[in-house]
Amino acid sequence: MTSLTTLSLWGNSLSGPVPLSIRRLTQLIELDLSHNNFSGVITGKHLSKMTNLETVDLSSSSLRLIINTNWLPPFKLRSADFSSCRLGPNFPKWLKWQTHISDLDISNTSIADKVPVWFWHVFSKTSILDVSNNNLSGQLPKTLEYMSASRINLEYNNFYGSIPRLPKSLYTINLSGNTLSGPLSLNFEDLIQLRVLVLKENSFNGSIPQSLCKLQHLQYLDLSKNSLAGKVPLCLHKNANATHQNLLGFGSSPLSSLSSSIIILNLGYNNLSGRFPLFLKGCSSLVLLALENNNFFGSIPSWVGKKLATLRILSLRYNRFSGPIPSQLSELSQLQVLDLGQNNFCGHIPPSLKTLNQMVRSHNFHQLDMKNVRQNISDADPFWVESEQNLNSIEFGSLKVDTKGLELQYGDGIKYWTSFDLSCNNLTGGIPEDLGLLVGLMNLNLSRNKLSGNIPNNIGSLQLLESLDLSNNELSGIIPSSLAALTFLSYLNLSYNNLSGKVPSGHQLQVLDDPSIYEGNPGLCGFPVLSECTENNMSKHYVSKKEMDDGMVSFYVGASVGFLIGICLVYGAIFKETWRVAYFRCFDNLYDRVYVCMFVNWAKFTRN
Numbered sequence: 001m002t003s004l005t006t007l008s009l010w011g012n013s014l015s016g017p018v019p020l021s022i023r024r025l026t027q028l029i030e031l032d033l034s035h036n037n038f039s040g041v042i043t044g045k046h047l048s049k050m051t052n053l054e055t056v057d058l059s060s061s062s063l064r065l066i067i068n069t070n071w072l073p074p075f076k077l078r079s080a081d082f083s084s085c086r087l088g089p090n091f092p093k094w095l096k097w098q099t100h101i102s103d104l105d106i107s108n109t110s111i112a113d114k115v116p117v118w119f120w121h122v123f124s125k126t127s128i129l130d131v132s133n134n135n136l137s138g139q140l141p142k143t144l145e146y147m148s149a150s151r152i153n154l155e156y157n158n159f160y161g162s163i164p165r166l167p168k169s170l171y172t173i174n175l176s177g178n179t180l181s182g183p184l185s186l187n188f189e190d191l192i193q194l195r196v197l198v199l200k201e202n203s204f205n206g207s208i209p210q211s212l213c214k215l216q217h218l219q220y221l222d223l224s225k226n227s228l229a230g231k232v233p234l235c236l237h238k239n240a241n242a243t244h245q246n247l248l249g250f251g252s253s254p255l256s257s258l259s260s261s262i263i264i265l266n267l268g269y270n271n272l273s274g275r276f277p278l279f280l281k282g283c284s285s286l287v288l289l290a291l292e293n294n295n296f297f298g299s300i301p302s303w304v305g306k307k308l309a310t311l312r313i314l315s316l317r318y319n320r321f322s323g324p325i326p327s328q329l330s331e332l333s334q335l336q337v338l339d340l341g342q343n344n345f346c347g348h349i350p351p352s353l354k355t356l357n358q359m360v361r362s363h364n365f366h367q368l369d370m371k372n373v374r375q376n377i378s379d380a381d382p383f384w385v386e387s388e389q390n391l392n393s394i395e396f397g398s399l400k401v402d403t404k405g406l407e408l409q410y411g412d413g414i415k416y417w418t419s420f421d422l423s424c425n426n427l428t429g430g431i432p433e434d435l436g437l438l439v440g441l442m443n444l445n446l447s448r449n450k451l452s453g454n455i456p457n458n459i460g461s462l463q464l465l466e467s468l469d470l471s472n473n474e475l476s477g478i479i480p481s482s483l484a485a486l487t488f489l490s491y492l493n494l495s496y497n498n499l500s501g502k503v504p505s506g507h508q509l510q511v512l513d514d515p516s517i518y519e520g521n522p523g524l525c526g527f528p529v530l531s532e533c534t535e536n537n538m539s540k541h542y543v544s545k546k547e548m549d550d551g552m553v554s555f556y557v558g559a560s561v562g563f564l565i566g567i568c569l570v571y572g573a574i575f576k577e578t579w580r581v582a583y584f585r586c587f588d589n590l591y592d593r594v595y596v597c598m599f600v601n602w603a604k605f606t607r608n
Contacts, residue, residue, distance in 0.1 A: 263286065
């Protein structure tokens with residue numbers, strides 16, 4: 001087939017080596033062998049006669065490219081995708097001659113080398129540049145302004161130094177997972193096209209610059225896992241005639257354009273402080289808000305439920321938020337992950353949270369559809385219309401979730417998760433029965449509070465539940481038998497409460513046989529706890545401190561009344577003649593009845 005110009009075999013289960021005879025396809029313009037199970041190597045000889053080759057895609061094909069450092073390629077590529085092949089460990093020098101490439105992807109290719117100086121200049125006209133998930137090292141250039149790239153991905157390498165000045169044409173920049181440091185002193189307001197800014201997992205310090213507020217089209221901002229400190233910028237319009245009320249965010253249109261465009265905001269794992277960021281009041285398209293592991297304080301504003309109506313994930317874990325949990329959170333009908341753990345919230349769990357519709361769904365359609373999110377922003381946005389690949393490039397980053405007794409790191413899979421976590425606070429009162437209506441929950445964690453009362457009987461309605469933690473509270477009564485109906489349950493912790501009675505058995509509970517699940521509940525008996533169930537411990541009623549206090553009061557009142565009645569009877573029997581006669585007459589009658597009964601029974605016994 002020597003006249004072939006396109007050979008596309010992607011997405012099959014082809015295996016074995018790529019034959020050397022492929023070099024006879026001298027007219028080939030496009031070669032796509034991606035997403036197969038090939039083995040072996042491709043050398044310069046395979047490609048030595050393909051002078052017309054413009055597009056090559058060997059991604060996800062398990063191939064290894066071994067090309068001599070002095071090899072001069074006979075072609076000028078316009079698009080090259082070698083992701084998940086093996087190009088390393090040395091940086092492929094033959095790329096130096098590919099000055100016409102517009103799309104280059106050499107991510108996850110086992111390169112462990114310094115990036116040569118020529119690299120940034122050779123690919124200065126490249127539109128998409130992805131060198132992520134390698135072991136590349138070196139300091140980034142001071143400026144990349146001369147590049148015309150729209151998307152640059154350098155994540156998870158060993159680059160160090162500060163952020164260079166970036167191309168004004170950028171739509172997406174991802175520098176996460178490196179050792180970049182210093183303050184975020186970049187003048188972000190020049191990046192007027194920027195949609196995605198991901199700088200997580202570095203060592204940036206200082207405060208968040210006010211210039212970020214000028215990014216009118218920014219939709220995804222992830223600054224998590226750095227050392228940023230101070231307050232979050234207000235992101236308000238600088239209007240000299242604005243009133244004080246407007247500057248506080250309560251007037252008409254006081255918020256910058258950043259507010260209306262942002263979809264994903266992750267500021268977790270820094271040293272940020274202050275109250276709940278006020279500029280979020282204008283974030284009508286926000287889907288994920290993560291402020292966990294910071295020093296935020298104060299209460300959650302009541303406007304969150306109404307102003308952040310599209311919110312799917314809310315993580316405020318490990319802060320110093322306080323006050324009651326606002327009932328207005330129930331207006332977040334799209335919420336599928338609520339994590340308020342490790343704060344200072346007090347009061348009762350609002351029963352109104354039963355209206356969290358996304359947690360009420362019993363099917364597995366919890367995942368976020370990024371196409372719908374795009375429509376909420378702008379169908380005319382060229383960044384989204386350009387390619388469906390842009391939709392797939394938006395990820396939720398990584399969040400830690402306290403589930404199954406561990407802090408588990410969830411990546412993009414968090415979009416498929418449903419969780420309700422109020423652990424490690426100062427919540428009181430009972431567990432609302434209405435929580436049993438959240439049948440779509442996979443994780444329920446109410447541990448380490450001061451909750452009292454019984455475990456709701458309808459807890460068995462949470463059929464998708466995988467992890468249930470109610471430990472370290474003041475819950476009392478029996479364990480509902482409906483727990484045995486939770487067939488997906490893989491983690492259960494009811495330890496250190498005041499629960500009593502027999503541990504229910506059957507179905508999934510037979511697998512959860514670790515006695516520590518029920519530790520600290522002396523009133524429990526049966527498998528797997530050590531105490532056997534008897535009539536005594538089954539009839540025992542372990543009560544809370546309040547119930548014990550009420551019982552003692554009743555006992556003392558009853559004893560006092562009985563004592564007074566007894567004194568009256570004794571007094572009457574001794575000093576009042578008619579009472580005394582009646583007393584002894586009653587005693588004589590009782591004696592006669594007992595005597596006759598005993599005599600009759602004795603007679604029957606001797607007769608037999």
